[in-house]
Amino acid sequence: MVSANTELTYNSKIEGDVIVSRADSVINWIRSNSMWPMPMGLACCAIELMATAASRFDIARFGAEVMRFSPKQSDVMIVAGTVTYKMSSALRRIYDQMAEPKWVIAMGACASTGGMYRSYAVLQGVDRIVPVDVYVSGCPPRPEALLDALIKLQEKVKREPSAGKLFSA
Amino acid sequence: MPAALDAIAAVKGRWAGVTDRASLDHPAVNVPASDLVAVLRSLKEEHGFDMLVDVSGVDWSVRANPRFTVVYHVFSTVGHDYVRVAADCADAGAPEVPSATGLWPGADWHERETYDMFGIRFTGHPDLRRILMWDEYPHFPLRKDFPLAGIETTLPDAEVVAETKTGAIAAPMMGGPFVASPGEINLTEAEPRAKDESWTERRPKPGA
Numbered sequence A: 001m002v003s004a005n006t007e008l009t010y011n012s013k014i015e016g017d018v019i020v021s022r023a024d025s026v027i028n029w030i031r032s033n034s035m036w037p038m039p040m041g042l043a044c045c046a047i048e049l050m051a052t053a054a055s056r057f058d059i060a061r062f063g064a065e066v067m068r069f070s071p072k073q074s075d076v077m078i079v080a081g082t083v084t085y086k087m088s089s090a091l092r093r094i095y096d097q098m099a100e101p102k103w104v105i106a107m108g109a110c111a112s113t114g115g116m117y118r119s120y121a122v123l124q125g126v127d128r129i130v131p132v133d134v135y136v137s138g139c140p141p142r143p144e145a146l147l148d149a150l151i152k153l154q155e156k157v158k159r160e161p162s163a164g165k166l167f168s169a
Numbered sequence B: 001m002p003a004a005l006d007a008i009a010a011v012k013g014r015w016a017g018v019t020d021r022a023s024l025d026h027p028a029v030n031v032p033a034s035d036l037v038a039v040l041r042s043l044k045e046e047h048g049f050d051m052l053v054d055v056s057g058v059d060w061s062v063r064a065n066p067r068f069t070v071v072y073h074v075f076s077t078v079g080h081d082y083v084r085v086a087a088d089c090a091d092a093g094a095p096e097v098p099s100a101t102g103l104w105p106g107a108d109w110h111e112r113e114t115y116d117m118f119g120i121r122f123t124g125h126p127d128l129r130r131i132l133m134w135d136e137y138p139h140f141p142l143r144k145d146f147p148l149a150g151i152e153t154t155l156p157d158a159e160v161v162a163e164t165k166t167g168a169i170a171a172p173m174m175g176g177p178f179v180a181s182p183g184e185i186n187l188t189e190a191e192p193r194a195k196d197e198s199w200t201e202r203r204p205k206p207g208a
Helices: A023-032 A045-053 A085-097 A108-113 A143-158 A162-168 B003-014 B033-045 B107-118 B158-164
Strands: A037-041 A076-080 A103-107 A134-136 B028-030 B051-059 B068-076 B081-088 B096-098 B121-123
Touching (some): A076 A108, A076 A143, A108 A134, B003 B028, B003 B081, B107 B121
Parallel strands (some): A037 A076, A076 A103, B028 B081
């Protein structure tokens, strides 16, 4: 039996237990602090990605330690490495299989622009097939650079009008 | 006398079409495509060259005749010596040599790669598909008439193409390809830079 709470006035007994905030802030706070990565490790950048996840750099400090190899459980795809044209369709399919909301980090020169591979076989920047949120420079980038990208992405997520999107879609 | 020279002398004595091939390192022979498998079998079974190290192709030039050559490297694990065997493809339009997969199962992927890059067909190969590029790719990238930057082509997955409106493009090559000069003490001098700036994807290669 649920009884309606008719007590709308100030109640000193629950003072300190109630927080008033905006839905956007709450949702974004939750989202940005547990971004599960989809590790799209395709080349040597993947080694730095692993180093970022390991004890020395410890991506768990930013709530992104749960590397999901299943796209349906992940929030942010970290494209770490050279994307060949042959792989690009698979990459796009995995991106499509990720549940909304989803973000993409292009890690390193190859994922961002094709890098040194000015070639008939290499996709000239992963932004040609998926929308990229953060680009990381470097060949490969140091783990700190990837952590910085993650923090930048968290800041971006915190500015999103997520509640409006959540209830309108 | 090293095993390789022995073997070459024996092979040359047995097949009249086998001739010496200029080589800076290992002994090498030219073999007519029709005798290729027989010569490789003889090297493998009678002379101990039991390991196939590499199969690759050469495109001499669009105008050259014969245009394509297939090169095999075989190694003797007993004599510790290499022999290089080269066979010209008679028809430049549809280059073809017999497959060595019957002798070495390991020839399978080497021949698929040579087919993928040069379009040289290996008759008798059990599964001659592309190995590096996708199956529908219409070009052979290591041929001399294929531009370094690539050719605009559609991607294999129609759904992805419809969604992303993108395809394989001729890669931006301005100023490239970039190569470092080894042995330079001054690191600024040794920086990778364009080797041949006379042509790009916008200006065609002179004399091509």
